[in-house]
Amino acid sequence: MNNKNFKELFKRYEGNPILTPENWPYEAGAVFNPGAIKFNDEVLLLVRVEDKQGHSHLTIARSKDGKTNWQINPAPALTAKQEYGEAIFGLEDPRITWLEDRQEYIITCVSFFDGVAGSPPGISLMSTRDFLNFNHLGQKLMPPNKDASLFPKTVNGYYVLIHRPIIEGRADIWVSFSKDLDFWGKDRVLIPSRHRSWDCSRVGLGPPPIETPDGWLIIYHGARDTASGTIYRVGLALLDLETLEVIHQAKDWVFGPKEMYEKVGDVDNIVFPCGTVVDEKTNELLVYYGAADSVVSLAIAKLDDILDYLK
Numbered sequence: 458m459n460n461k462n463f464k465e466l467f468k469r470y471e472g473n474p475i476l477t478p479e480n481w482p483y484e485a486g487a488v489f490n491p492g493a494i495k496f497n498d499e500v501l502l503l504v505r506v507e508d509k510q511g512h513s514h515l516t517i518a519r520s521k522d523g524k525t526n527w528q529i530n531p532a533p534a535l536t537a538k539q540e541y542g543e544a545i546f547g548l549e550d551p552r553i554t555w556l557e558d559r560q561e562y563i564i565t566c567v568s569f570f571d572g573v574a575g576s577p578p579g580i581s582l583m584s585t586r587d588f589l590n591f592n593h594l595g596q597k598l599m600p601p602n603k604d605a606s607l608f609p610k611t612v613n614g615y616y617v618l619i620h621r622p623i624i625e626g627r628a629d630i631w632v633s634f635s636k637d638l639d640f641w642g643k644d645r646v647l648i649p650s651r652h653r654s655w656d657c658s659r660v661g662l663g664p665p666p667i668e669t670p671d672g673w674l675i676i677y678h679g680a681r682d683t684a685s686g687t688i689y690r691v692g693l694a695l696l697d698l699e700t701l702e703v704i705h706q707a708k709d710w711v712f713g714p715k716e717m718y719e720k721v722g723d724v725d726n727i728v729f730p731c732g733t734v735v736d737e738k739t740n741e742l743l744v745y746y747g748a749a750d751s752v753v754s755l756a757i758a759k760l761d762d763i764l765d766y767l768k
């Protein structure tokens with residue numbers, strides 16, 4: 458197969474980037490890495506906004522078609538709270554899951570451990586039903602940790618959390634289980650980084666796992682440190698619906714920095730998806746991603762094409 462015949466799985470939306478610091482209603486240094494969910498017939502993004510101090514908070518942007526006419530809230534929805542152990546350096550990279558059995562949305566994001574030497578990154582959980590009132594559930598799991606998301610349903614009676622601890626210098630994707638969202642265990646490696654591959658330096662979950670008839674679809678980012686900096690790209694895997702074993706994993710990356718807004722920014726050569734929305738009518742997957750740690754962009758894929766490719 459040559460590049461001409463290669464079918465592009467993820468097509469960039471022609472109006473990219475869809476959100477930038479220039480169209481933000483208040484002063485912002487960068488807007489990127491948004492969580493995404495369908496809420497009240499709209500696409501709701503929880504966008505990571507980095508202020509000019511270099512600290513992040515999360516702000517809501519909404520759109521009817523998920524592409525145009527974004528309504529951006531004039532104030533943050535979520536900021537770090539010291540009473541929950543979160544240091545002032547902020548909240549980053551949210552993922553949003555609707556938990557059927559609790560009838561509420563759970564947000565997982567990166568926060569920093571207050572009062573711990575070096576303020577290492579960890580995982581905070583928040584719940585909400587209306588995206589107006591938020592319940593802070595505090596920091597979970599040991600730091601350093603990032604890139605966490607719940608599965609949208611329990612598996613064999615357990616809530617399941619994907620996360621990315623750093624252990625002995627390795628940054629692999631792990632999975633842990635809980636009965637109450639508070640205490641986590643049965644931890645195991647789910648997707649390791651691959652030696653000398655495009656995802657050799659670090660891997661981390663992107664958007665929350667997507668349930669399909671063929672298994673849980675995992676969209677993840679892989680990083681490779683190179684002589685001219687790190688490149689973040691996107692890979693795919695499929696997990697068994699029950700055992701959560703990896704049944705397929707693409708060898709190649711499927712989406713990487715190509716356009717200027719992905720190649721040049723605060724951090725060059727980054728595509729970093731944290732949220733998807735499925736358009737039930739077209740079976741299209743809208744993938745929202747941060748580009749070059751500066752702006753928000755959108756890529757669109759056919760769910761069937763992704764599954765065919767993986768199988």
Ligand code: BMA
Pocket residue numbers: 490549550689724727729747750
């Ligand atoms: C990761 C995270 C992301 C960021 C990416 C690229 O470690 O911190 O927030 O987009 O690096 O800089």
